[in-house]
Amino acid sequence: MGRFARAVRAPDLMRMKRGGERIAMLTAYDFTMARLLDRAGIDVILVGDSLGMVILGHENTVPVTLDAMVHHTAAVSRAAARALVVADMPFLSCHAGTRDAVRGAGRLIRDGGAQAVKVEGGHPVLPVVQRLVEAGIPVMGHLGLTPQSVHQIGGFKKQARSRSEAQKLVESARALQAAGAFAIVLEAIPAHVAAEATAMLDIPTIGIGAGPHCDGQVLVSHDAFGLYDEFVPSFVKQYANLGSLMTAAAEDYVREVRNGEFPAARKPALSGSFPE
Numbered sequence: 001m002g003r004f005a006r007a008v009r010a011p012d013l014m015r016m017k018r019g020g021e022r023i024a025m026l027t028a029y030d031f032t033m034a035r036l037l038d039r040a041g042i043d044v045i046l047v048g049d050s051l052g053m054v055i056l057g058h059e060n061t062v063p064v065t066l067d068a069m070v071h072h073t074a075a076v077s078r079a080a081a082r083a084l085v086v087a088d089m090p091f092l093s094c095h096a097g098t099r100d101a102v103r104g105a106g107r108l109i110r111d112g113g114a115q116a117v118k119v120e121g122g123h124p125v126l127p128v129v130q131r132l133v134e135a136g137i138p139v140m141g142h143l144g145l146t147p148q149s150v151h152q153i154g155g156f157k158k159q160a161r162s163r164s165e166a167q168k169l170v171e172s173a174r175a176l177q178a179a180g181a182f183a184i185v186l187e188a189i190p191a192h193v194a195a196e197a198t199a200m201l202d203i204p205t206i207g208i209g210a211g212p213h214c215d216g217q218v219l220v221s222h223d224a225f226g227l228y229d230e231f232v233p234s235f236v237k238q239y240a241n242l243g244s245l246m247t248a249a250a251e252d253y254v255r256e257v258r259n260g261e262f263p264a265a266r267k268p269a270l271s272g273s274f275p276e
């Protein structure tokens with residue numbers, strides 16, 4: 001199966017795994033970024049709760065609310081013509097009972113326009129995953145470093161390093177698949193553990209800091225494009241340094257405004273300029 005001209009949807013990811021096609025996923029939190037990624041042919045756009053850090057300036061993802069997720073998901077969905085839009089279920093939204101979780105996921109789908117939600121964790125969230133899938137909501141799992149548990153983990157640390165932790169992770173992945181998840185993000189785990197889970201599962205794995213053997217990869221766009229430098233994980237590859245470009249452009253603008261160079265005396269011939 002070749003790359004899709006039509007929109008990518010959750011079942012396509014399983015077909016991609018079966019066909020040996022790698023899945024490319026990036027985060028976006030607003031219309032403009034989502035449109036650029038969609039035009040680039042990205043398969044999945046994740047409206048990650050990483051927006052708490054890279055958009056809202058928090059230290060971690062814990063303060064992100066469902067309202068914020070719905071707000072940003074709606075902006076992304078308006079831009080995504082082809083990519084599958086997956087929205088994160090934020091901190092505690094899956095732990096106050098399945099009814100609450102279904103209502104929350106329903107808002108991300110109905111009001112936010114996402115086609116799937118992502119849920120962090122293993123066994124404690126299985127009843128929620130099952131209920132969401134029964135309700136017709138595709139669920140992506142997330143194992144390994146689950147940032148919403150940062151206080152319990154004690155920081156953003158690599159997970160599943162011991163044999164017993166690795167076995168537990170592989171077991172959780174199997175259970176998520178059985179509960180109906182259509183894909184699983186594996187974050188910050190050893191490459192050999194990700195390889196084992198990937199080989200064992202029928203559903204695709206999407207790695208971040210989990211080595212090259214996953215069925216797909218995801219990065220936080222602000223890391224990949226050099227827009228956020230508060231905390232850059234060691235596994236990140238920077239594909240551009242847009243942060244430096246933007247700072248340099250803003251410096252040019254400040255200088256030109258201050259010395260009267262901009263606006264120029266003659267009307268610039270820009271398309272999209274306002275009529276006289």
Ligand code: KIV
Binds near residue numbers: 047187208220
């Ligand atoms: O919130 C997020 O951006 C994520 C990715 C790191 C997978 O969950």
